Amino acid sequence: MATKAADWWRGAVIYQVYPRSFQDTNSDGLGDLKGITRRLSHIADLGVDAIWLSPFFKSPMADMGYDVSDYCDVDPIFGTLDDFDEMMVTAHSLGIKVIIDQVISHTSDQHPWFIESRLSRTDPKADWYVWADPKPDGTAPNNWLSIFGGPGWEWDGVRRQYYQHNFLTSQPDLNFHNEDVQDAVLKTVKFWLDRGVDGFRLDTVNYYFCDKQLRDNPPHEPGVSDGGLDAPDTNPYGMQNHLYDKTRPENLDFLRRLRALLDRYEGRATVGEVGDGARSLKTVAAYTTGGDKLHMCYTFDLLGPDFTAAHIRNCVESFQKTVVDGWVCWAFSNHDVKRHVSRFAKTEEECPVIAKLAISVLAALRGSICLYQGEELGLAEAELAFEDLRDPYGIRFWPAFKGRDGCRTPMPWEAGKAHAGFTSAEKSWLPVPYEQAALSADTQIADTNSVLTHYRRTLDFRKRYPALVDGDMEFIDTNQDLLAFTRGKDGEKLLFVFNLTREAAEFRLPAGMILGKPVDMPGTGGSIGRESIQLEALSAFCGRI
Template sequence: MTSAALTTTSDKDWWRGAVIYQIYPRSFQDSTGSGSGDLKGITGRLGYVASLGVDAIWLSPFFKSPMADMGYDVSDYCDVDPMFGTLADFDALVAEAHRRGLKVMIDQVISHTSDQHPWFKESRASRDNAKADWYVWADPKPDGTAPNNWLSIFGGPAWEWDGVRRQYYMHNFLTSQPDLNFHNPHVQDALLDTVKFWLERGVDGFRLDTVNFYFHDKQLRNNPPLEKIEGATSADAPDVNPYGFQNHLYDKTQPENIAFLKRFRALLDQYDGRASVGEVGDGYRSLATVAAYTSGGDKLNMCYTFDLLSPEFTATHIRRCVEAVETRAADGWICWAFSNHDVTRHVSRFAQPGDDPARVAKIALTLIACLRGSICLYQGEELGLTEADLAFEDLVDPYGIRFWPSFKGRDGCRTPMVWQSDKANAGFSTAKPWLPVPVEHAALAVDMQQDAVGSVLNHYRKTLVFRKAHAAMVEGDFRFISTNQDLLAFTRSSGDETLLFVFNLTREAVEFTLPTDIAVRQTLVLPGFAPRLQGRTVSLEGREAFGASV
């Protein structure tokens, strides 16, 4: 790939306020009849993606992998797994995306590799080979047990005994996902070379998986137990997982990470208009970590946390999260999301018995579109898809299999995209899909919603058009308006434009009296909602939003 790929964009800040659409390649579109999605399938559907009004796509991993963790266990960072296609297929995807005005971000999984990666095979062969120190190895305690009390997110100790080296190696996830040793500068250099490989192929950015997991405490100190902190949100793991019992002071989020992120950013800045978004899973420290990783303009462009990926959908919770970002990360940038490939779909998390799931989907999208920050949407949420309820025998996610039945894992949000209601497997594949297509999902297929005026799909399209039409919504300042009601009220301002938004996230009708210092110049027609303004009183139905120019 020539250096011409370095100039795919003239707007270096395209990411600020961007709407990013996450594609899970295995579940998007099968073009070969294998039962699994692939790169050619994605390329063929980019017209649909562009029609949503998004700015970029984020591709979950498609690299060579044994697929023990669905591609998050990489065995070759610089090639495409045959199940997804070839490097030529990837180049064609990038070219088509750019032709349609879409940026391409890829998932860079560099905290760990597969145990089938050549680096690990060499590292485990002896204690004195060239890559002996490329992974986190440690001697056992005198009684033969693991070096410390660190736990794996996927269950059990974060250490696995290796009989060849007669040492333990660290794994924050599966035993087949050994952690790289970022304290070794040669590891950093090798990883940055793989990043450069994709930059040269024209990618516009990277989503950094588990970005705060790169470094570990060199002294291997034990984590203390977690003390409950009042108002703390964003647990690292479901409550059935003992991982959440620890305060993870030493196995992640180490201070050395800052210097590496600066190296990463310096590489990106050699290319025109490249961006990065980091995934921060750090419990009650998440927002402080976001602030540290995105401040100063010399590290990550933006981060996202798990704060809005919780089951709570209330004015109090949203306000707490947004205020924390505005206060702690004022110099940084947040990427908001309600759903992704790791959590229960938000319509299922937020809907209560008797709710109309479509209305929940619409109010959630309108809200996130009005917040200050960038947005990440997850494939299928624009159709109002709910979490799939799968049988144990259908599960492939090792996390869900490990903790079944108290936790069903992540397969329920990863089922195939539904395109055509009257076709086998809803048009995803002509073969048996790798995960079942729920009947209730097929009824929400794209072809059923495409021309329906009030569909969730068209609500997404109209709302994203509305967002782009107002500069204040994309990058404008943010200010909450005090209210003693269970409502969210705030303004967004940019230049001469100030917009007021009021959200009733409850199921009951309410009235909101405008503050005396706010005068409505013109009400805004928010797609999908029709609140009433009489005098200075706004009447909102349950799950309804109001907007005005003030």
């Protein structure tokens, strides 16, 4: 049985750092590892358990580091391996564990493996990527599409074959049917385990294998989308039912191999990104149950526009029903989606209210939670001009979709400085909007009513109540559009009621429920009667039962 120390990830709060936008220390306009080390105290003061670092590996940066050319080294724009080690030491001294991104479904076309693989069809690494002959008329082997637009195949004149790519043409997909590829990938994972990392966030974890027969995908079912980047009304990728280019059954055996490697080290953990449309929860169940594959996964369920009681309850209950003994990681924002304050708030004035209410909801859910840098400041999505864009996906689909740069703008640290203290360079890689600079961390630290203060207090509250870390959770039917549930552990039971609407509401206590005194959850209130609780618009209540 796992020890409590080994089980640290269960109910953990994980803070995602997007390195190129966190803190620049060498005045080149890009964040770096030394910058992360410099700002770790900010993260520690939030009260999180771990950080997740988006890719910092060597890369041509065609997709901002998600196109890796060397899995075992740091790209010079971020620093060196020594800088990484220094950051690890500082993080661990502050009680923060370190999770790193593993982007192993594909590499950069500049990776030595691909350079060798494309030399000839008889090269030792010829079968390390997904290669296929053209149809007799010269077209691609099948109808698979790229998430980043266009066919999922690229012609290579050297081998006179197509290679598969789920993303950019410069991101060829590895052939996981080849066990030599699996061995090589696991060797790179071991490199970082030996360096002391505490876990891995696995990018596109259900994309590792494709169908060996390369069968065509059928049209997608009406109303079904993988979420995130592939909405059918914007991207043709969402018009297919992706039965054959991802989520293949062979993936389970590889995940078992990965877990067996991690289990050789004490207290390591994995969190997988699953984008699988209506099948996502079944995929999460398959990947996390049994204790021999992933520790936990997240889906895109809460990364959309809905911030309603019905939607959140449906997502959580669906997970509870589908995933019997697995574990989930909930999030409202990350580096791939519009910031949740902008998705949920209807007016600019609502933004800080929504920011506080959202973290209160997230902190009360059963599961681990992931925060994305800047949400603790209440940052909204940045509005950028086309000429400022760096995201290849945003450039490709502009203006129907503005891309992901709006959530990737630099962290605003100090309101009175150029680029809000992110860099001393003349120009930052992405601009820092005035609206975000006004919310800089230094302006919020001493403000007892700020979003940052609310985050700190809420995460501290979560730690003080074991029921919130891994206790039971039961929903309560309500007479209005309210999110109501209990969390319980070791004889303690808490009632949470969230009014996510813009009108005052009344929650009637279930028959037989007797409330004790309200619990000091930050930002909660409500007027308690004998049989009901009155809540204002966009407010919350917490009490002991």
